[in-house]
Amino acid sequence: MTPAWRNGLRQALFGWLNLALTAPGVYLWLGLPLVLRQHGWSGTAIGLFQLASLPTVFKFLFAMPLDRRGPRRGAYRGWTVGLLLAYAAILCALGWRELLDERWTLFALAAAAALAGTWADVPVNALAIRILPASGRAWAGGIRSMALCLGAIAGGGFMLLAQSRWGWQAPFLIMAGALALGAALTLLVRDGGADPSGEPAPALAAPLRTYFRLDAARRWLPLLALLFPFIGSAWFYLKPLLLDQGLPADRVAWLAGVAGGAVGAAASAVSARGLKRLGPGIAVPVHAAAGFVALLCLAAAVGLHAPPAVLIACALGIAAAMGATAALAFGLMMSHARPGLQALDYGIQSSVFSLTRILAPLAAGLLLDAAGPAWMLAALAAASAGVLLLALRTAPGLRL
Template identity: 50%
Template sequence: MDCANRSHWPLQLLLGWVNFAMTAPLIYLYLGLPMVMRQQGWSGTAIGLFQLAGLPAVLKFMLGAPVDRWARGAAGYRRWSLVLMAGYAASLVGLACLGIEQASFVPLFALAMLASLLGTWADAPVNALAIRCLPADDRLRAGTIRSAASSLGAVVGGGVMLMLHARAGWALPFWVLSGGLLLAALGLCLIPRATLAQSDAVQARQVGVGQWLAYFATAERRRWVVMLMLYFPFIGAAWVYLKPLLLDQGLPPEQVAMVAGVLGGVVGAIGSAFGGYLVRRNGLQRALPACALAGVVALGALAGAVASGAGMPGLVVCTLLLALVMGASAGLLFGMMMNHTRAGLTAVDYGLQSSLFVLTRTLVPMLAGLLLDRLGYPGMLAGLILCMLGVWAWSRTWVRTLNSSHAEPEMRGAA
């Protein structure tokens, strides 16, 4: 796994596995458990409020600061990753000891927030390690692999674990997910020291408020931040409520897990690869607006199917279309995030971007839950469609600005 002279695929796949193991538990918590909560009689507002347990991810820019300050190289990033992943696994064990039938909202929320905090914190050194070890022209591919790993995490966290819950009860899914985290941590130990040492030419810098604010100093980064915060959350909100929607439409819980969790996750992984292919073939100028417009179409199709009572075949088709668009959109953003970091501030800059991404990804589902309780699924989806139309318009403006600043050839080269 020599970063300078050999193929980077072994390292790419290892990091993909680690991202998969870290993503699956969070997907189970925030995309899988809403169906369980709905079965227990929780309201749309309560499900939306539960999404706020993911708010520690908004603080990733702060969590990345001590990582960059004390990691002192790729080997340090690995040490941080191992410790935080162990804590993350322990928080899942705590959840395994809690039953949703007896637990009130507060303890479930608190343990979910702890898992979110540790999983979020671990994400910073893991992805900083990837950025340090991979050359710039491999980072968009790394983002695509990460998005595919997240989609496959949805197969496990949003599908297989729900089926396991239906058959074996509350605790076993959390034990399985914590075991996967420990195996991923062992995988990081396989990266040779020589590979880590070759990535340490850039030394970390001390981090303060000035360094965070300096990220927004250029107009190009400010425009990028708007794109980062708006591009994904409306598609993501529809996906959060998709399982409750299918459940309310009469689909049995295990079939919901199979369609939205397993099949949706596989299609999402395919979408991630397709998003990377679009950038390599056509560049960001066409790929970003095309995926945004596809999001409008996917949301519109789902709203039409619900409003017209199209039945299960139509809802399944709309589910897979939404998964395809979601995977492509996430793959584009994750790859671009890796190319918007500064030397010596890798974990901080990636964490800052992740915080902004998670902020809107968390708040939009909460607002969508309020719409759901007041206007039903058609009203909620109509609101998401209008917002996604605005994202499509902004993406067209952003890529025109990108072209005028001659950044497009650089990004195409990174693909």
């Protein structure tokens, strides 16, 4: 088998793994809010439900055992298989019975699912950074973002339709099966079982501190923290917002879940190509500008009570900006991981990414209940304008 074919198959495997990891989270944090809204949950309650995903903030802690001292340091394949199966088991527990009226049980199991999914994400992407060539990292970021968008189709569209047609249990069993298949396919990957450098691992507190002192990290981490959460918040509340604007639930699932996910996936592919051709100095401000324009258009459409066709067009614009921005962020995250510490460095970046991704929707939910959807979207647009200014200032110093 030629190296090109081998790398292509590896990219396809990591695409499937990221899809299998993404779909449950999308269903819990983006699809399920539509069901919760139908059962009378307020915007604040839905925002607070996001706190169940807090384990994602501590991803750097979960990365530490993977890069620990010893002969099994960096044995990412074994960690991947075990954690994928644990995630599948928790999804089966979530689907054991309907939990819409058992809020604390739903919250606890959702938090356990977030923990398992967060932990599994670390070795999956550390393994990708290790075995994929550096020239393929922009595409790997694009493929991961495409998986996020296809996960939006699966978790935010098809799984909602499966729940509507076959009941509460069906989506969780389907997603657990996808994770189990991913675990089986991962066994076919040759990882080497440990860090190929052969060097002993340093105490992890030292490289953790050192990462934040790197000039590249100091330029990159503020952008990573702010690029996605505002466009991501609009994507998070898009389904409840369209539902509140009078669109029927099935139509919202198809438009925001399926069509929006497809648009986001296409935008991810375009973004990955643009990042390779333009470089981060140009690509980052362009993506920040796209997020600002998309948010401003949706805010205006909601504030002016635009007809459904305009709302749908603006919603698809949000999906495109979300998919493109996610591809950009994931591609650059791979470029800011040090050899031999892929899990730790990826975990640090992902923790920063996740913290703002959680806090922004919570603040947006409070603003939604206090001032309404138009003001919430206007505030997100204003914040994204600040991100654009930051990108124009700091992006030229980034590397790919």
